[in-house]
């Protein structure tokens with residue numbers, strides 16, 4: 001599991017890769033939050049195209065980043081979530097707080 | 105030998121690094137039923153939720169053991185038992201409600217909701233101070 005953090009203009013992209021569970025989420029959270037503080041973006045884009053598995057820890061990860069980003073006036077967008085994981089995300093009412101981009 | 109019956113039992117340390125191992129091992133055992141990709145990931149997700157709960161809630165990230173039993177009956181039914189001897193749950197109905205969590209941070213409170221919606225049956229038995237057993241049942245229709 002890993003994440004590549006790429007700042008671009010006023011956006012900060014997080015390309016997530018591999019499996020998201022409670023174990024990997026600890027590392028992902030730290031990496032994203034550090035980059036968030038460093039680059040102070042207008043929008044944090046979480047790209048899920050490389051995610052091969054996620055459980056509810058993935059939802060917790062998004063909710064936590066939403067809180068961290070909001071604290072510095074930054075929006076959150078979630079991109080390229082697989083149909084199945086989108087079903088999981090919708091159980092949480094996540095679509096009410098973050099914007100969903102193209103989903104596959 | 106009972107026809108269509110097969111059983112797996114394993115005990116693992118309650119360490120977060122074992123979360124991926126547990127779901128992969130149960131998935132590999134279930135693979136003999138020729139499940140669809142969807143069925144397999146439903147089971148892996150449910151196992152991941154139950155195992156994580158043992159680690160973060162039952163043992164609060166301290167040492168402990170997780171006991172996993174998988175039973176296949178009639179060649180299509182799977183029953184997965186995940187047991188801990190941790191802190192237990194005082195109000196099970198409340199714990200099962202969507203978004204309910206006793207931990208702050210990044211817990212979403214959706215573990216039980218996910219187990220319930222990805223499987224056919226979810227049973228929870230628990231005694232405060234003694235531990236919790238979660239039983240998940242799912243029929244595998246497979247690719248046939």
Ligand SMILES: Nc1ncnc2c1ncn2[C@@H]1O[C@H](COP(=O)(O)OP(=O)(O)O)[C@@H](O)[C@H]1O
Pocket residue numbers: 153157158161162163188190191192193199200204205206207211212213214215216217236
């Ligand atoms: N094995 C367990 N031992 C003790 N408490 C548990 C266990 N599993 C779940 N719980 C309790 O049930 C609550 C809800 O669990 P869950 O739906 O998985 O959400 P989350 O793990 O995000 O808190 C937990 O916050 C915890 O209080």
Ligand SMILES: [Mg+2]
Pocket residue numbers: 153156157214215216
């Ligand atoms: Mg949980």
